[in-house]
Amino acid sequence: MTYLGQVYAILWKDLLLELRTRERVAAMGAFAVLAGILFNFSIDQTAVRPQDIAAGLIWMTLVFGGLLGVGRTFHLEAQDGAFQGVLTSPTPKDAVFLGKTAANFVLLYVVALLVVAVFALFFGLRLGTHPGMVALALALGSLGFVALGTLFSAVSSNTHMGETLLPILVFPLLVPMVIYGVSATARLLADRPIAEVAGNLRMLGAFAVLAVAVGAVLFRYVVEE
């Protein structure tokens, strides 16, 4: 089996598991919609325009909702020692990490698009003239987020603090993603020219690449016995 084949096998296994249980996507999706509803009541729409603050709220919903799902990456497999089976298979540990990160990415990206749809529906948010670029910013941010999230979810799920530890480990490292992601999205929603967000998108991409590389290298030290 080729390396990519192994990554794909892990990715498909995780997606299939999610398709059958629908636990994590349901939790994250419900969180996104409910957060949108609460945000509606938390904003005085006569004082601020939702269009102006939507970018920050979208990214925060994504971070908090994403943590909910990503934190449970290893939850199902921890039961009955299923993950031990994955680890004892000849698949390299970094292929396991890449497969799981890819599966988490698919889940989180679906939720990210749902979050934007919720904001468009509830707040009448207009996506500006470059909706494709908004989608790209969300994709790059989601990729960096799930890479760090998957790595530290493997850490936190093996501690007795469990998922409560995850935000403490991940949030400080997510600062670049939030800064570049929110500013790129805010500018796109405000119809500013593409040239103003190119730099931010490049930094988001750099963050994602670094996060995936760091995770792929360090993952084996987290899961080995």
Added chain:
Amino acid sequence: MPSKRLQTTGTVLAVLGALGTVALHWMVFFWTPTEATMGVIQRIFYIHVPSAWVAFFAFGVVALCSAVYLWLGDERLDQAASSAAEGGMVFTTIVLLTGPLWGRIAWGTYWTWEPRLTLTLLLWFIYLGYFLVRASTDNPERGKRFSAVVGIAGALDIPLIHLSVVWFRSLHPTPVVMKPEGPTLHPDMLVTLMVGLLSFTLLFLGLFLHRYTLAAATHLVAVRERRAQA
């Protein structure tokens, strides 16, 4: 005990550092000239900047020892990394306490989202994660590996965090010592700063060596207990 000599070195360095710190305080209060625009409050700079240097230097030690620990698996590297992390967290706390005191007078606010403040605050939280991970694993070997992963990921992310927060906003005084055209500080101020940097570094190294020998001794006790039980 092979660590006897290390312990002695640690004591010597710590005493030198402590004496230097006393001398530094005398210089700060009685010797160095008062800065023209900021006034007396600027004197906190001689405590603040050396602490910041040690805080980030210690994190460098943590990251380096953690990386080599994961690579070679030598116990001593983990003990060095965690000892440096403890010292680093103390000095990061000093930076975060002295900075706002100065900022209240010089900027008129305790806290602003200025890049270096933000980075130091995040560094403190990365240190916190490092210790929480260690403390909350039942298997100590696992805790060591987990905290090493936190240290390395933190160290690799810090340049990106720095870039992003600089891009976000900049208000901190620009460097007055490390710049291409040479330092613009008054010579007496520069001397005071150098004394501060030297004594805080010695103090850190002294405390670090003591903490390290303590960690090594604790490890030895654990190993012997296990052997006695077997």
